[in-house]
Amino acid sequence: MGYISIQINKAKGSADTGASDHIERKTIPKNADPTRTHLNRELVEFPDGVSDRTEAISHRIRTAGIKRKITPDQVRAIRIVLSGTHEDMMKIQDEGRLDEWCDDNLQWLHYTFGKENTVSAVLHMDEHTPHIHATVVPIVTGERRKAKKKQTDGKRSYRKKANTVRLCADDVLTREKLVTYHDSYAKAMEKYGLQRGVRGSEARHTTTAQYYRDLKRQTGELEANVQQLQTEQQQAEQQLDKVRQEVKSEKLEAAKTEAKAAFVAKVGSLFGGGKLKEFEHRNEDLQKRIQELEEEAIQREEQHAKQIQEMKNAYEQQHRKLSEFTDFVKRYFPYVEKLIPTIKFLRDTLNFGDGLIKKLCMFKDVTIKGELYSTEFRQHFKTDGSVCSLIETSDGKFDLKIDGVSHVSWFRRKKYEFMKALGLPKQEQQSKKL
Template sequence: MGYISIQFNKAKGSADTGASDHIERKTIPKNADPTRTCLNRELVDFPDGVTNRTEAINHRIRTAGIKRKITPDQVRAIRIVLSGTHEDMMKVQEEGRLDEWCADNLQWLHRTFGRENTVSAVLHMDEHTPHIHATVVPIVTGERRKAKKKQQVEGKRTYRKKTDAIRLCADDVLTREKLSAYHDSYAEAMAKYGLQRGIRGSEARHTTTAQYYRDLKRQTGELEADVRHLQTERQQEEQKLDEVKKDIKSEKLEAAKTEAKAALVAKVGSFWGGGKLKGLEAENRSLLEEVTARDESITLLQEQMQRQQEEHRHQLAAMQRQHHKEMTEKEAKHKEEVSGLKRLIGKLYTLFPLAKEILRMESLCRLIGFNERQTATLVSGKPLFNEGELYSEEHKRKFKTENAGFQVVKDPADKARLVLAINRQPIAEWFKEQFDKLRQGMCRPIQPQTKGKGIKL
């Protein structure tokens, strides 16, 4: 069995825009696959007039009936990440139980924190392991925990406030006892998927995305430093070998000179006695022995250098093989994930025939000139009233509209296709009419002016 994964983080201040940008994929992180971002989905419906996570947080606080003033540094939301061991989550996905898993997570969030307080829950499918980013507004009722504890210790109340007032208080939601209880209840809800609670009191901690990339960069830097160090050592050894070769040539030359001098002395000594000649021969033998010992030392040094160079080559080759192996594994894994994505998209198109049409409508709306929020409204099938300029790819120009109504509807001629309508007219026909009007206006002749009768048009 694998283990559950649940993380809690506080969001302070009036806006949690950094987390919202990450969750809603306004910024794409390095560990996300952009080709799979289309599989991410929002699991909680926003109230009318609310279009994103930040607005949902503010809407809940504004409509909760809180009387007490909220300070600028007060915790306004709690970020919760829900997942499990990678292998078990991939098994859930392969078995087609991901929707069931999402529904059970939502039920646990509603049961634990309240349906109204759970303002957002987004399923991320474009990272390594499927997971949910949930957002909970810590709206509580009842007496403040610190005041109640003080009353129990001192035996009297120190203020006159209603004990059933609605408050925004993350401290009451994230007590040590409640955090432990959250892990217990979440493990019970996830037991049907083969996920269990981790060891109580474990010091293990989740590795953040930033820490993962810092460790990877550090390991890459260490590897590059080792390669540079080996290259430097090799250059130094080659320099030493060149110096030794020069010394060998010089010593051999000196030995040849010594032998020539000894031969000359031997010839001269034959004329005036052998005493001096014997002394020179002994000195010559001593010099030859010294040269021989030097040659042996040089030979040993060369052998040692060759062994070091061979060892360095083996180390470098091993590091290169390991790097190639890791890159090959990553490439194979990426290909497998892309293949799985293609199969999943094909399955999605089979189960939901209009999915491809919805994606086509989203691209068309963005091409015409609608922003992200307007595009989301149109793709959802809701009407949109707007005025401005619309771009026609067919005519390579923009056409102006004034308070026109837009909506994505089914094609009357083909129910399997969708069309973008402007004032209940297909957008392509509307562009053609506007272009024809513009062309007729440019080709209209101008009558010459007649005296006394003004200008005729």
């Protein structure tokens, strides 16, 4: 049996537009397949006049009958991601039970948090594993937990209505209720072969950034292992060649001895020499030694062949893992390969450090101070707080933007400002440039 996957997070602030853009695909993440985005769908029907998730959150709060003032930092929504083990989710999809799975998830959300509070539930089909992004507005009724505690302690100084409508995520996300959510969700998903994880497990969700770091580390380890196996294979082949040379030398020496023995035998038959027996014994000893060496060589060859085969198998296994990893990256992160030329330019030409390059490759704006080198003008230009970013062009490549313009245009503008500061007229600047 596989396992359920349930992630619950607070959405703080007056709006949760970042999550809404991701959920409703107003911005397409890099790990999503645009050709499958049309399969995503909203499972909750919005009220009249409400067109998206953000409006649905506001509509629920506005119409819930809350009389207490809502502070700017108060939690207005709870984000819940529902899924399961990848293999089990793909099995559910292949068996045509995905709609049934969605209905059961929606029923669990309604039963657990209330139908009115479940303002959105979007099924994502364009990522690696099908999953649901649910949004719950934490509307509760009754007294606050602190007020109940004061009453229990005998410190209650005034009385409030027991059915007061409040917006309170803390009441919804107590430790006891979080455990209950996992238990009840696992119960609802039993029919799909999904079970609850280990109670009290210290396992934590891996962030995207950490996942990329782990992939890079694993790639380095695989490459190092492949190089080590190649070195060991070369050493084994050299040892095998050495053994073969030794056997060849011993056979040559034996051939010489046999020829000498044959010659002595002829001489002995003619002259009756007394050393014939001595040469025969030496010849027999050499033959035995040759046989021993041949057997030893065979054993060594078998041993080396076995070692080489083991190393070859290990190498092929490591190479296969590396190929699978490379295919995985190219399939689900195609932009990585396109970023490589840009990374080389940033590192080798502009001398950017690894920290800056990592931030840029995560498509974050980076502020830099210092000097930037232009290969076009062979000159360094000073900058004090320029903002750099990587933008994907229409042809699928990535261009370095500095202060919102292409780095080529930025350098040319800096060159123009430099020449203008020297008092050179524009025509002279252009002629010198040519």
